[in-house]
Amino acid sequence: MMNDYQNIALVGAGGKMGMRIGANLAASDYRVHYCETASAARERLAAEGREASDIHAVIGDCDLVILAVPDIALASVTEDLVPKMRSGATLLTLDPAAAYANLLHQREDIRYAVAHPCHPSVFLDRRTDEESADAFGGVAATQSVAAAFDDGSDAEKRVLEPVIRVMYGPVDTVHWVTVTQLAYLEPTLVETVTCMLGTFMKEALEETVERTGMPREAAEAMLYGHIQIALAVAFKSTNPFSDACMVAIDYGREAIIKDDWKKIFDQDELDKVIARMLKIEQVQRPASST
């Protein structure tokens, strides 16, 4: 049985994810160093009673380094920090893009993992006001996590999983997938498709109100209820769509969706969107990452 992590560094501790994860880690028994470069972010940390450490002073003692810095900074941040990590330590990033694009500075004796929150399910049975208010997760509403530790053994995953559960808690399940599979989840499934459809529905709402002149409240009420019932019918088969609705769905697909839309699941397309997100010319992934 491997030991728990003794010392953890959270880098970017005053950013959006750093503040969320830091609040949960601070309430745990893990020994955590909160590291930040930006003065406004250090003030946010101080306001929550978390003292900022200098990463260069603590990194040699840490067996887990969590990088909550922007993805576009991960190449330079890992180039600086990975050579200073202790042998056998684990580097945890919060999004698969940089790992997938091979941008993380590599060392044979460093372990590389990624853990991304799923956010609380739209089908979650929320029973308290706190759960209802927790849209993002990590406070009161239970969520799952998708994580990758491609070269990690089962024993290493067993040691990392409790930290992930604290970071994003309350967590029901940590789903272990590969870095490439995680990249197909985010961006392809949940950003390219799902978040795009969220913004698309908002745009359709605006167009409805503008074209018809109806009260916004009427359009919002109709849309929000139908988002709920459309998801319930499509994903949970609570009841079938009506025959007329099926005709309108077919018309919508013909009018809106391109025939070849599933090309977004081709790996070359995944490479393109990740290169765009990371603001790099192209993804140089290892031949094995298919």
Ligand SMILES: NC(=O)c1ccc[n+]([C@@H]2O[C@H](COP(=O)([O-])OP(=O)(O)OC[C@H]3O[C@@H](n4cnc5c(N)ncnc54)[C@H](O)[C@@H]3O)[C@@H](O)[C@H]2O)c1
């Ligand atoms: N924001 C989200 O909703 C969300 C959700 C899931 C995963 N993520 C992932 O979390 C990570 C962080 O994203 P974020 O949205 O919290 O970013 P952010 O911009 O809010 O925060 C990043 C923090 O890192 C700090 N920082 C930058 N360079 C640094 C350095 N060299 N050393 C120390 N600190 C440094 C910045 O000062 C900032 O406080 C990214 O990998 C992102 O993909 C974000």
